[in-house]
Amino acid sequence: MSVRDGVGPTADHDPAVGELRRMLRADQVLTDAVSLDAYAHDDAEWAAFEPPLAVVLAEREQDVSAVVRLAAASGLRVVPRGAGTGLSGGANAMARSIVVSLERMPRIVEVNAAERYVVAEAGVINDTLREVVAGHGLWYPPDPASYRISTIGGNVATNAGGICCVKYGVTRDYVLGLRVVLADGDAVALGRRTAKGVTGYDLTALMVGSEGTLGIVTEVTLQLLPLGGREERAVVGSFASLRAAGVAVAGIAAAGIVPSALELIDRTCVDAVDAWQGLGLPHGVDTMLLAKVDEVGAVGAELAASVARIMADAGAVSVESAVDADEVDRLFLARRLAYPALERLGPVLTEDICVPRGAVPEMLTRIQATAREHDVVIANIAHAGDGNLHPLIIAPEGDEAAKGRAKLAFDRIVDECRELGGTVTGEHGVGLLKLPGAREELGPRVIDLHVAVKRALDPLGTLNPGKAFPA
Template structure:
């Protein structure tokens, strides 16, 4: 192992290879407290694709596993270390290499922070849609590896919908280029989409060609309050049925509302509010007005107790801040553990009701927020980390929420990924044939099981 560390230092420089246990522990896990974590041999910080190739070749030659890592904002344990691995951290590869205004694309390295990219392209009148809640610190590489979503998915899709091509270092150290720079292209297998969402199990992404959109208009915002979650669920169905596609449609349950009000020291919903629906339209002008008018009518038809529409940008931002602040707000009650299930939009109310039942059964506080526009819900459990019994109950509740989501015709993850926490649930969702196909792909691209072994699924 000393020889491996020495080789890494010679290839990258001593400053780019850390072995101090206090330092390696810092980079050994993401934000998921339930996922297992090991002790890395070293943490490396390559600065370009050539250095990534060198790391891969050194580790492959010595049989040392590699766990790719971005900013560490993940919520599935996909970036968690295993004992004796090398953590390959991409944060120093943070250059925006190109912004092509005429072809509406950007070429970036994986360490670029999502918000930094959005700010950079905005200066050119362009827009990068994917916006995870951690967009102010999560990296593009991590977004690609987990196929991250965000609040704007209802209109603009998830990360994969904004990717044209990739550059990936494979297990033998070779550099693969996938995709294209053109709007259309169907030559060969879609290898780009194969690597997106693969959670670092097939290779290390070193560059991405991203599709951009024209900068949308300043959003108009609607908020609707409901005395029951069932009524809010009906409203979502009504909005979808109306054919309206808002740029954002979020839902908050009563627990989330109360926590945010306490955190922000402001009223978010009226007294007795059990569910809040927040929608935006970025179509601009009369189109936005008509879209939100349809949304408002759909909410009123579902029995909304209050609807409010504003074109004031500051007011809209304030309402959106309330939604984004939920996880921080819940810390007033204890540590949080957020789940990630996606159900048919018609089943949102059933999921929220089911979470309330699970909460009562296991005596664990559960707040539910999520992207109502695509059915991706984030039930978040709050517990006392010093109370072993309460933590155990939270762990059981976490799994029961996944079972509930599958039972409602959904999936165990809409945007956070499988990682090391939901491996058995992936097997259950995709079945033995699907799992065999996954293993075959992994075996073909990474026969030595070099990249992130044990994440997503185990090799037989």
């Protein structure tokens, strides 16, 4: 849906928009059609959205509080937004809503090297934070594929993972505390800055992954790790089939090896990335499995050798090892570029399922069967080490029949995932796209618990309603 048909001027006459202009500077309140169109949705190609009344570019926590209070008093909805890189529709606007962007809150407030934490506003870019703390000899591990452009606030809202999460965990594992604007506009501090703490319910963890439905995160305190003490080695296996690569993934898990990364990209991804960037990737192979271990010295060398043996035993056509940092980065760059490379081929419907590691071979086999059954192109990328698979269903631009088949394939993959004991979203969030699957996964009683929490914290339904869980 577009907003290029005079919506901006109409919105300007809404009393709430007039009040926003009185509360904030003119350049913080956007109502022109181009801006409303740009901020009305995230990167989920096929998730529904409607034009907001206005976009507010918040520059401080007080701005967020003022907008939320106004919305609650006016019967409006507030949709929080980071960089708009989400892939589930979690930041999509709806009728009678105000989009609050936190992109103008990019300040790193404190880096405490002694206690190993950083305090950052919600608009800080993930990669910027990583670079800043590295200057203090510290490391923030969560690295979603969008780490160069996604915000820390958005990462918290979706509990983002990334390539490192198989060994080092996801965003929730690093969030010590938050500042959050609640549904009545009040701001509260949650969590702690100490290494331990169990005072009260863990409301910090509740907020992480709640997709802005319970509160709007304005500031985050993140635990950090020492930067040193790692020695990266990469092992890359090329396989003749997707299933064979899946067998290698299951074998690595069964051997008790926890790699620092274990990523999968299939032939469609490899060809798309190389055609776009010319990285010199191998052609003619069906699937590449990219493993990384970071233990130092002889221990790391032996783990890398074990991973290589498991790949060979699973039927790898070839296995290569790399210790040169530039070569390791080049190979993993192909994984990070897979999604934008595929977007160049047409609109992409992105899955985000997660299955038990032992079920990876079967799930990959079922995905290929679904592609054949529905006559669609499905490319596969995956955080294979933790069973988090991202089948990407591609439909040619303007081909409505293909789009319809893609939606059927999407639903089928979700069903197959649940049959294998998986979950419908590993890291992208439920947003709008995964509501039907979430309904089946959670069940009526657990959905009732979600509704009760939502009503307790947001009785008027002001904050991002209709997202994160099926009501």
